[in-house]
Amino acid sequence: MSGPGLLQKPKLLARLGILYGCVAVALIAVGYASYRYQATYIEQDGYRRMAYLADKKAARLDTWLDERLGDARVMATDPLLLEQLQGLERGARPGPGLRRQLEQRLRSVKQAYGYVSVRLLAPDGTTLAATGDAPMGPWEARAVATAGPGSEPWVVWDVQSLPQGPRLAMACLARIKGGLLVFRLDPAALLGDGSMGGWPTNSPSGETLLLARQGNRALFLNRTRRPGAPVLSLPLERRDLVGVQALLSPDGLKLGVDYQGVPSVGFSHWAKRVPWVVMVKLDRDEYLLPVRRLMLTYAGLGGLFLVVTAAFLATWYQRERAEWGRLEAEGRALGRQLELLSRYGNDIVLVLDAGGQVVEANDRAVAAYQYDREQLCRMNINDLRAPETRGDFQGQFERVQHDSNIRFKTRHMRRDGSGFPVEVSSMAFDLEGRTLVQSVIRDITAQHEYEAKIRSMNEQLEQRVLERTAQLETAFREMEAFSYSVSHDLRAPLRGIDGFSHALQEDYADRLDPRGLHYLSRIRGGAQRMGQIMDDLLDLSRLSRHELTRTTVDLSAQARQILQALEQQEPRRGVELAVQDGLQAQADPRLMSMVLGQLLNNAWKFTRKRANPRIEFGATGADATFFVRDNGAGFDMTYAGKLFQAFQRLHDPAEYPGTGIGLAITQRILLRHGGRVWAEAAVGQGATFFFNLPT
Amino acid sequence: MEKQIILLVEDNPDDVELTLRVLNTHHIANEVLVARDGVEALQTLYGTPGNPPGRLPSVVLLDLKLPKLDGLEVLRRIRSEPSTNRLPVVIMTTSREERDIVASYELGANSYVQKPVGFEAFAEAVRFLGLYWLLLNVPPGQ
Numbered sequence: 001m002s003g004p005g006l007l008q009k010p011k012l013l014a015r016l017g018i019l020y021g022c023v024a025v026a027l028i029a030v031g032y033a034s035y036r037y038q039a040t041y042i043e044q045d046g047y048r049r050m051a052y053l054a055d056k057k058a059a060r061l062d063t064w065l066d067e068r069l070g071d072a073r074v075m076a077t078d079p080l081l082l083e084q085l086q087g088l089e090r091g092a093r094p095g096p097g098l099r100r101q102l103e104q105r106l107r108s109v110k111q112a113y114g115y116v117s118v119r120l121l122a123p124d125g126t127t128l129a130a131t132g133d134a135p136m137g138p139w140e141a142r143a144v145a146t147a148g149p150g151s152e153p154w155v156v157w158d159v160q161s162l163p164q165g166p167r168l169a170m171a172c173l174a175r176i177k178g179g180l181l182v183f184r185l186d187p188a189a190l191l192g193d194g195s196m197g198g199w200p201t202n203s204p205s206g207e208t209l210l211l212a213r214q215g216n217r218a219l220f221l222n223r224t225r226r227p228g229a230p231v232l233s234l235p236l237e238r239r240d241l242v243g244v245q246a247l248l249s250p251d252g253l254k255l256g257v258d259y260q261g262v263p264s265v266g267f268s269h270w271a272k273r274v275p276w277v278v279m280v281k282l283d284r285d286e287y288l289l290p291v292r293r294l295m296l297t298y299a300g301l302g303g304l305f306l307v308v309t310a311a312f313l314a315t316w317y318q319r320e321r322a323e324w325g326r327l328e329a330e331g332r333a334l335g336r337q338l339e340l341l342s343r344y345g346n347d348i349v350l351v352l353d354a355g356g357q358v359v360e361a362n363d364r365a366v367a368a369y370q371y372d373r374e375q376l377c378r379m380n381i382n383d384l385r386a387p388e389t390r391g392d393f394q395g396q397f398e399r400v401q402h403d404s405n406i407r408f409k410t411r412h413m414r415r416d417g418s419g420f421p422v423e424v425s426s427m428a429f430d431l432e433g434r435t436l437v438q439s440v441i442r443d444i445t446a447q448h449e450y451e452a453k454i455r456s457m458n459e460q461l462e463q464r465v466l467e468r469t470a471q472l473e474t475a476f477r478e479m480e481a482f483s484y485s486v487s488h489d490l491r492a493p494l495r496g497i498d499g500f501s502h503a504l505q506e507d508y509a510d511r512l513d514p515r516g517l518h519y520l521s522r523i524r525g526g527a528q529r530m531g532q533i534m535d536d537l538l539d540l541s542r543l544s545r546h547e548l549t550r551t552t553v554d555l556s557a558q559a560r561q562i563l564q565a566l567e568q569q570e571p572r573r574g575v576e577l578a579v580q581d582g583l584q585a586q587a588d589p590r591l592m593s594m595v596l597g598q599l600l601n602n603a604w605k606f607t608r609k610r611a612n613p614r615i616e617f618g619a620t621g622a623d624a625t626f627f628v629r630d631n632g633a634g635f636d637m638t639y640a641g642k643l644f645q646a647f648q649r650l651h652d653p654a655e656y657p658g659t660g661i662g663l664a665i666t667q668r669i670l671l672r673h674g675g676r677v678w679a680e681a682a683v684g685q686g687a688t689f690f691f692n693l694p695t
Numbered sequence: 696m697e698k699q700i701i702l703l704v705e706d707n708p709d710d711v712e713l714t715l716r717v718l719n720t721h722h723i724a725n726e727v728l729v730a731r732d733g734v735e736a737l738q739t740l741y742g743t744p745g746n747p748p749g750r751l752p753s754v755v756l757l758d759l760k761l762p763k764l765d766g767l768e769v770l771r772r773i774r775s776e777p778s779t780n781r782l783p784v785v786i787m788t789t790s791r792e793e794r795d796i797v798a799s800y801e802l803g804a805n806s807y808v809q810k811p812v813g814f815e816a817f818a819e820a821v822r823f824l825g826l827y828w829l830l831l832n833v834p835p836g837q
Contacts, residue, residue: 484792488760491789494812496709502814503716524814531812538791 016313024306031302039291046287047253050267050280054251057196057208058269058278064190065155065273071113072153072174072183081105085178094128102129109183116184120176128179140171140182151175155185155274157212159219159231166231168221191222205262205283212276213247221276224259232259242266246277254279348422348441356381356393359436368443370415381439386411386419400428400437412441420445479541487538491531498527536661539594543668548588550673555583555626558593559617562600575607580618583626585693591669598662599628599689605656606632606687623692631686635679643679666691698725699829702752704736704769705729705787706761710810714756717818723825728752733764737772740779751782754828757804759788759795767798774803783828787821 075081084101088094094102106118110131119130125144127136136144139158153174160169170185190196191210199206210221213236220232220243238244242254246268258264258281265288266281285292348368351360361376369376369384382390389410400406405427411419426439501524509517559579567573585592600615607613607630616629635643635650642648644667649660663677670677674694681687701718705711711729718727730736736757742748755773759766766786773779785806786799799807808824811817 484790487791488789491810491812492707492710495789495810495814495817496707496713498812499709499713499716499814499817502818503713528813535791 013317016317020310020313023309027302027306031298035295035298038294042290042294043288046265046282046290047267050253050265050282051269053200053208053280054267054269054278057280058271060196061190061210061274061276061278062272065271068172068183068185069153069155069174069273072172072181075109075118075181075183076151076153076174076176078105082177085176088128088178099129103131105129106131113183114186114189116186118184119182121180121182123179125180136182137169139169140184143171143173144180144182147173147175147180153181157274159214159221159233166233168231187221196222199280203282203286205264205286207281209243209266209279209281210276211243211247211268211279212274218244218247220259234259242268242281243277243279246279254281255284258283346442348439348443350376350381350384350439350441352381352393352437352439354397354435356397358384365441368414368420368441369412384412386413396426397437400426401435404428409444421448423447483538483541486534490534494527494531494534498524498531501527533661536665540661540665540668543591543665543672546588546591548591548672550586550588553585553587553589553592555585555592555596556581556617558589558596559583559600562593562597563604563615566600566604570604573604573608573613575604576612576614578614578616578618583617583619583624585624585626586695587673587693588669591672595666595669595691596628598666599691602658602662602689603628603630603632603687605658606630606634606651608656609633620690624695625690625692627688627690629686629688634681634683634685634687636683637681640679640681644677699723700726700728700750700752701825701829702728702730702736702739702755704733704755704757704761704766706731706758710758713814713817714821717821718825720818721822721825723822723829732762733766733769736761736769737764740773741776751779754783754785754824756785756787756824759786759790759799767795767802770799770802770804785824785828787824 081102084098084105088098102120106120106129109115110118115131117131117134119136120128121144122128125141137158137160139156139160143156153172155170155172157168157170159166168187168191170187172183172185174181174183196208196210199208207224208222209224212219212221214233216236217233218236218238218241220234224232234241234243236244236247239248240256242256242258242264243266245254245256246266249268251269252267254266254268256264256266258266263284264281265284266279268277268279270277346364348365349360349362350358350365353359358376358379358381361373365376366373371379381393385391389412396406405425407423407425409421409423412422413419421444423442423444424439425442426437428435428437430436501520504512505517505520505524512520556579563577563579567575567577596617600617603615607615610632612631614631617626618629619626633651633656639650643650644663649658651658667677670691670693675692677689677691679687679689701723703711703714705714715727715729717723728739730739736755740748740751740755757766757769761769766788770784770786773782773784780803783805784803785808786795786804787808787810788795789810791809796807805828806824808820811820
């Protein structure tokens with residue numbers, strides 16, 4: 001599970017470049033192959049055409065010569081001519097008549113067949129008859145001299161140097177019984193009609209050349225495009241010349257330069273009747289023009305395609321790069337996190353197959369179980385469980401598949417057999433069609449220790465609470481015992497003091513003077529007052545122990561009841577009473593009765609000296625603040641702070657008797673209810689005691 | 696009229712004397728038996744070996760805080776004995792503790808009187824008790 005980040009930085013530009021390069025190379029290769037194929041075809045086509053043309057031209061030459069030779073053969077076997085020659089003795093000169101006849105005959109032949117001249121030679125070479133006076137050329141004489149014994153006519157030729165320039169001269173020779181016929185030919189008839197030198201199509205450089213070898217020179221027999229001499233002579237050493245190549249090799253394609261030095265392509269074909277070569281040639285440029293055009297087309301289209309593709313890719317890349325950058329950044333972050341999670345994560349991660357076989361384990365698993373990764377990947381999950389927790393993996397697998405995520409606690413086992421508590425969270429996922437389970441396993445040993453610690457601390461705490469509670473209960477019991485003791489034991493002697501003082505008053509009144517009786521009454525007053533204080537103190541202490549039972553208390557009713565009792569005790573007071581109706585509170589009824597009793601008793605007490613006393617009980621404000629108001633003695637607000645403290649009195653006890661505990665009890669009760677009590681007063685103006693209770 | 700007997704169970708001699716003074720002053724009882732603690736009270740009611748009990752009192756005035764055996768135990772015993780289970784018992788104590796009051800009534804006390812400190816009030820209470828239980832109350836089965 002360790003390893004490089006899951007998301008690699010996409011080297012897209014490089015890949016794109018390579019891809020583009022491959023496409024370009026492939027395109028170029030295909031284009032080139034196609035071009036080569038096409039070019040070869042075109043070249044071969046051109047070659048075939050030139051071969052055909054050369055063949056045709058050569059055939060034309062041969063045909064023409066054959067015609068001439070045929071004519072000569074016909075003449076050589078002309079019976080009339082043979083008859084005329086019959087009479088001529090060997091070595092004899094013809095007479096003027098015969099000579100005239102012969103010359104007439106030759107003239108008609110010359111005219112009929114279009115020869116330049118026709119001449120009849122005797123076997124020794126002397127002229128017997130001729131159509132003109134022009135002498136025989138040296139090349140003709142040479143030919144005659146070297147003529148073999150054959151009967152077939154033949155062709156001879158030469159280049160004559162004439163004042164107008166070199167000229168091709170041709171003659172056809174035929175043996176005749178008793179002589180030799182020489183027909184001088186006009187090469188212009190062959191070369192000048194266009195069928196020999198022309199080109200079948202409109203071509204700027206195409207031409208047909210008639211070449212012959214003379215000594216170590218190549219002769220261009222027909223007129224070339226080069227201005228100047230009609231017969232051109234170039235040395236045979238010039239092997240770069242297509243013409244020279246043609247003269248030195250058999251029929252075929254020739255590559256080189258032409259007589260003007262222009263690169264050319266030619267096709268040569270030897271003639272049959274004369275040692276001449278017919279050659280058709282084109283400037284190389286023209287020959288290759290279709291190929292070049294094709295190449296340009298291919299290169300242009302291919303280049304255009306590549307440029308357009310490149311431009312498109314570049315635009316696309318620019319547009320996408322920003323997005324890739326963002327995704328890349330996200331991916332990097334995610335990858336780092338994943339790597340951290342899987343490598344350094346505190347949790348064991350196991351991937352299991354349907355049979356519980358471990359498929360993958362992280363570093364943490366290796367560290368926790370103490371097996372190496374290879375061993376782990378050969379194990380079953382049951383091998384890693386503590387013996388008492390081994391069991392049915394199939395059921396769990398189905399549960400994971402069904403619920404997609406399950407969580408449970410169990411115990412796993414290390415290689416050394418020691419167990420440790422774990423919390424397992426398993427999740428099913430599909431990988432290439434296989435359902436696998438990924439279990440994230442947390443070692444909760446530390447958690448267990450903490451829990452144990454917390455438990456023990458809780459137990460200790462509980463123990464301490466129990467101890468404290470016991471101590472409190474002891475203290476409480478002691479306090480109760482004390483209260484009980486106060487209530488019981490201290491009151492009894494007081495009762496004794498009062499009781500026996502009373503007995504003295506009753507039984508010995510006649511024996512005591514007024515001062516003695518006064519002292520007795522003071523003793524009794526003190527005893528009774530002390531009893532009252534003890535009762536109040538006990539009330540106060542009892543309040544803390546009294547349990548609050550909240551119910552709805554009708555305060556108005558309680559106030560009326562208390563005031564009624566007071567009126568019964570002192571019916572002549574004539575106090576004006578005002579009790580608001582329907583005042584209720586959620587409180588302990590007994591304690592509220594004590595509060596009202598205290599406040600109303602006080603009001604009753606402190607209005608004693610008023611001419612028209614008035615006591616009011618009511619409520620003000622929305623939050624139900626109750627009040628008890630009187631128009632009695634009131635008090636100085638300077639001492640309001642002391643009002644609710646136990647045994648604090650603001651009045652002379654002789655004037656207004658009391659123990660000074662009542663208001664302390666009142667405050668204690670209201671505080672226990674969560675409420676409060678306060679007072680507003682002025683000396684001689686009466687007092688108002690406010691209290692409220694939480695609703 | 697038959698002699699009326701009151702059993703006063705009280706350890707405080709002051710209270711005994713004051714109670715007796717009130718009862719005498721108002722001529723309420725002919726005979727007042729005084730027991731100083733719970734054991735003595737039971738001996739008075741049930742006698743001791745070789746010393747059988749006298750006539751049952753008409754009413755028992757029982758203090759709660761007593762030496763040896765306290766008032767509530769005495770009351771429990773009185774109520775558990777068939778001979779005395781209907782005997783009127785009035786708890787007269789200085790205690791104002793509610794638990795005492797509740798416990799007393801639960802154990803079958805006929806009345807509960809808290810002894811006030813002031814003598815007039817005390818005298819009034821004793822007088823009323825004596826009158827009520829001796830003169831006005833009609834015991835069952837008599």
